[in-house]
Amino acid sequence: MLKDWSKAKKPDQTEIDARLEHARMELSARQMAIKEKKLPVLVIFDGWGGAGKGSILGKVIKNLDPRFYKTETLSKPSEDELRRPFLYRYFVRIPEAGRFSFFDGSWMDEITKARLQGKTNDDEYRQQLTSIKRFERQLSDNGYLVIKFFFHISRSEQKKRLSALTDDRHTAWRVSKWDLWQNKHYDECVDVYDEYLELTNQFIAPWYFIDSGNRKWAELQITEILVKSIDIALQNTGRAAAILQNTFPLKQMPRLCDIDLNVSISDEDYARELKELQAELADLHNRIYHRKIPVVIAYEGWDAAGKGGNIKRLTSALDPRGFEVHPIASPEPAEKNRHYLWRFWKRLPKDGHIAIFDRTWYGRVMVERLEGFCSENDWQRAYNEINEFEKELVDWGAIIIKFWVQIDKDTQLARFTDRQNTPEKQWKITDEDWRNREKWDLYEDAVNEMIQRTSTEFAPWHILESNDKHYARIKALKTVIEAIRKR
Amino acid sequence: MLKDWSKAKKPDQTEIDARLEHARMELSARQMAIKEKKLPVLVIFDGWGGAGKGSILGKVIKNLDPRFYKTETLSKPSEDELRRPFLYRYFVRIPEAGRFSFFDGSWMDEITKARLQGKTNDDEYRQQLTSIKRFERQLSDNGYLVIKFFFHISRSEQKKRLSALTDDRHTAWRVSKWDLWQNKHYDECVDVYDEYLELTNQFIAPWYFIDSGNRKWAELQITEILVKSIDIALQNTGRAAAILQNTFPLKQMPRLCDIDLNVSISDEDYARELKELQAELADLHNRIYHRKIPVVIAYEGWDAAGKGGNIKRLTSALDPRGFEVHPIASPEPAEKNRHYLWRFWKRLPKDGHIAIFDRTWYGRVMVERLEGFCSENDWQRAYNEINEFEKELVDWGAIIIKFWVQIDKDTQLARFTDRQNTPEKQWKITDEDWRNREKWDLYEDAVNEMIQRTSTEFAPWHILESNDKHYARIKALKTVIEAIRKR
Numbered sequence: 001m002l003k004d005w006s007k008a009k010k011p012d013q014t015e016i017d018a019r020l021e022h023a024r025m026e027l028s029a030r031q032m033a034i035k036e037k038k039l040p041v042l043v044i045f046d047g048w049g050g051a052g053k054g055s056i057l058g059k060v061i062k063n064l065d066p067r068f069y070k071t072e073t074l075s076k077p078s079e080d081e082l083r084r085p086f087l088y089r090y091f092v093r094i095p096e097a098g099r100f101s102f103f104d105g106s107w108m109d110e111i112t113k114a115r116l117q118g119k120t121n122d123d124e125y126r127q128q129l130t131s132i133k134r135f136e137r138q139l140s141d142n143g144y145l146v147i148k149f150f151f152h153i154s155r156s157e158q159k160k161r162l163s164a165l166t167d168d169r170h171t172a173w174r175v176s177k178w179d180l181w182q183n184k185h186y187d188e189c190v191d192v193y194d195e196y197l198e199l200t201n202q203f204i205a206p207w208y209f210i211d212s213g214n215r216k217w218a219e220l221q222i223t224e225i226l227v228k229s230i231d232i233a234l235q236n237t238g239r240a241a242a243i244l245q246n247t248f249p250l251k252q253m254p255r256l257c258d259i260d261l262n263v264s265i266s267d268e269d270y271a272r273e274l275k276e277l278q279a280e281l282a283d284l285h286n287r288i289y290h291r292k293i294p295v296v297i298a299y300e301g302w303d304a305a306g307k308g309g310n311i312k313r314l315t316s317a318l319d320p321r322g323f324e325v326h327p328i329a330s331p332e333p334a335e336k337n338r339h340y341l342w343r344f345w346k347r348l349p350k351d352g353h354i355a356i357f358d359r360t361w362y363g364r365v366m367v368e369r370l371e372g373f374c375s376e377n378d379w380q381r382a383y384n385e386i387n388e389f390e391k392e393l394v395d396w397g398a399i400i401i402k403f404w405v406q407i408d409k410d411t412q413l414a415r416f417t418d419r420q421n422t423p424e425k426q427w428k429i430t431d432e433d434w435r436n437r438e439k440w441d442l443y444e445d446a447v448n449e450m451i452q453r454t455s456t457e458f459a460p461w462h463i464l465e466s467n468d469k470h471y472a473r474i475k476a477l478k479t480v481i482e483a484i485r486k487r
Numbered sequence: 488m489l490k491d492w493s494k495a496k497k498p499d500q501t502e503i504d505a506r507l508e509h510a511r512m513e514l515s516a517r518q519m520a521i522k523e524k525k526l527p528v529l530v531i532f533d534g535w536g537g538a539g540k541g542s543i544l545g546k547v548i549k550n551l552d553p554r555f556y557k558t559e560t561l562s563k564p565s566e567d568e569l570r571r572p573f574l575y576r577y578f579v580r581i582p583e584a585g586r587f588s589f590f591d592g593s594w595m596d597e598i599t600k601a602r603l604q605g606k607t608n609d610d611e612y613r614q615q616l617t618s619i620k621r622f623e624r625q626l627s628d629n630g631y632l633v634i635k636f637f638f639h640i641s642r643s644e645q646k647k648r649l650s651a652l653t654d655d656r657h658t659a660w661r662v663s664k665w666d667l668w669q670n671k672h673y674d675e676c677v678d679v680y681d682e683y684l685e686l687t688n689q690f691i692a693p694w695y696f697i698d699s700g701n702r703k704w705a706e707l708q709i710t711e712i713l714v715k716s717i718d719i720a721l722q723n724t725g726r727a728a729a730i731l732q733n734t735f736p737l738k739q740m741p742r743l744c745d746i747d748l749n750v751s752i753s754d755e756d757y758a759r760e761l762k763e764l765q766a767e768l769a770d771l772h773n774r775i776y777h778r779k780i781p782v783v784i785a786y787e788g789w790d791a792a793g794k795g796g797n798i799k800r801l802t803s804a805l806d807p808r809g810f811e812v813h814p815i816a817s818p819e820p821a822e823k824n825r826h827y828l829w830r831f832w833k834r835l836p837k838d839g840h841i842a843i844f845d846r847t848w849y850g851r852v853m854v855e856r857l858e859g860f861c862s863e864n865d866w867q868r869a870y871n872e873i874n875e876f877e878k879e880l881v882d883w884g885a886i887i888i889k890f891w892v893q894i895d896k897d898t899q900l901a902r903f904t905d906r907q908n909t910p911e912k913q914w915k916i917t918d919e920d921w922r923n924r925e926k927w928d929l930y931e932d933a934v935n936e937m938i939q940r941t942s943t944e945f946a947p948w949h950i951l952e953s954n955d956k957h958y959a960r961i962k963a964l965k966t967v968i969e970a971i972r973k974r
Contacts, residue, residue: 042824083779083837085883091832097824127882134498134875135689141868142826198613199686203624337584338527339629345578381628388621395614396572444707467972 002194005078007211008249018215024063025224031068031228037234038097040144044106045149049179050161051212057104058221068099085330087135106133112192137465140204145233148205149222151212155186206247255448263470277477278317284484289322292351294398298360301405303433306469311356312474314440323354340364341389350361355460361386365450370442383453390459400459401483403476405466493734495696501705510710511550515890517717518555525584526720527631529624531593534638536666537648538699544591548704556587572621588651594619599679616686632720635692638699642673693734735874738942744937748895751955763803764964773795773973776809779838781885785847788892790920791902793956800960812842826878827851848873852937870940877946887946888970890963892953896927
């Protein structure tokens, strides 16, 4: 995990400052919620010596009221603790309901150190890992939020910091022999840490890696993760199944109401660009076919937003032997009887092919959520399940492009009325469309939540402003072309 | 896991036959329940070539109605499957609600084979493991029961079987090149399998190792595990949190109503044995003190069953510096605000010491269950949580002895009445005792379930027949002495 860890991209200092101020306020506001909902929160700071665990912990708790947290520095077990089971000293320190406990160092220290010093053999080590996994799962099953941070710095950065600390007689005490040993045997430590992190990376208590090169940036990462994880856990209190913490990096996305729909294209430009872009796409289609790259294009959007026409402008550029359009309606009985993603797995393209979905797996968090076709727990869990599904496709090598086709409420009304009044369009409008329209605001909330929670860096949403359908079509073509070109 | 796997003890052939007949009937009876509750069940047969996966699978499904299951033989992926994501061929084969799917071979084959053949590098391998863990967890979260078997045989046994198959021209086709390769590179395979099994041993889909030396014994293990896991899953249907499958080996225990309480001891024998046994225990206490062995003794039983007097006969043999008795009443506020096992963790003995609990953590599945002090999900989960807790203590090196002090209902009434009528005993009887007595039958069901589900091989229950209190005291002393002696 450490070895293939891809750092989140560090924002510039101005953005860090602004987001940090906001995140601190948010965290502070969570204290009362935690107390009210009686949520116990256990936060673990692990990582390299000199990575700044202690000082960042100091900064994080500065924003909290001392009545709401405890900190525990877990260095060596005491004589008394050594006479009890390995987990004893950790179990007795778990937080009370409604409070934080921050552990500066955890069981990871004890286990990996013993491993590095050759004090535990393979069997003992595995047994400890099993204990830890059970311990963390029991906490989670019993309503605890467990958040685990690993502070990561490079060997040279660690060396630099340890030297700086040692050189100053006021801070020299903070450098232990163990820190120095770590730096000297950095690669060996990476191997052991990496294995430990992999083996204890549980869904109910995942690891977060903190890029610790910059203090404020480290504090920001931690504070934001705390806030998000607490929000998920607050939804879980009193509920049996834990909704998992999100560990996928997310893109910041606009809310629907902030999208400027006053964008358009002239008829002339439209005709010209359409022709050019379709030619380009046709060419690219050949290339992905030969390079065996699979492409998945997902369309969601309001009724009458223009999805169908938009898709048509894409497909008319494509060779019919290399693509398929899947209109998604209500599930068939055989589909209803299986995992809700099953029908989409079945429809995945072969490599080199393009699959276009007219409505998608996101039905779970829109129509199924709002019409009560699944339980709240089901759709809450679905954000993560869908992110995992799309990660699977990306890891396979697929290009995923997700479109949200956006119009405003007035435009929808105009188009509905037009459909109603035009005989050859009447099949396109049903009572259900009108009923859905009445729930516009509920849908808008659900769509906003969906876009925020499923715009992963590997599969973000693209908004198609479709009050002007021509504009949206050109933008769709450009987006698809760009995504393929990039590959 | 394979390396430190401790086989379940094989019963003799008569017992196997009897249990198998019963288990087959039980499994067959589960089919309708699965259908009614719409439970999808995915059963995976993995393991060594020649271990008999195919033929045992054939036997297991013989007891099932073909309408209720599908079998899938997952050998090499087809051309078409190779052009889709790695998980595709498995996902599209998941069972329908209300049915079994049996997989002869699974994703484990594909992943470990590629690993052994050097076709995947470390990164790809880890990515596949992550995919698998997510896949299995998503199935479980979405209401699927996933049961994974690994058929284990030794290298020499495998060799013998493969030769026998090859020598017979009717069966020679069943031996693949890969089977032979496996046997030749057995140790290498063990390493890779072991790592895979460890890394994919999830709480929601644990591995079961099947001792495959004997066919009927293998079928029995599988059928019994299927029945038990299905029963747990049926409790989970419609519930968000999965109650975990039990993976700890359990002892067969009698039901309370089958316990013969007509056992007694003469006053003379009692006086003599008590003296002798207490002397022996005193001696053993010194020895565990010096050898730093911790001992945990847990007492549960009916009101007025004689727990107090029983404990007194133990403690009067012990050096007060080396033991502690913990009477367990309702939890304090600080205890209520934490994981229910916290107050017991806090009271664990030091090594070399004895802790005696007068009432215990089993309150969770008795009084807390019956009085509604915790949710159904809480106490259902607790059987496994408690087994894990006790495993932790055993792994630490503790001796655990659990007593259920049993009397019949009439005896309780006689003792209650006596207490009521004897001024110096009146403090021992409260209205609550009478109220609990009214719930005798409910308690009896709960106790039976508790004893069945928490008599692990490492920490089984001992029944003390206590209609004759003297008999029970002598038996308790003998049990404790024997447990310590064995160590």
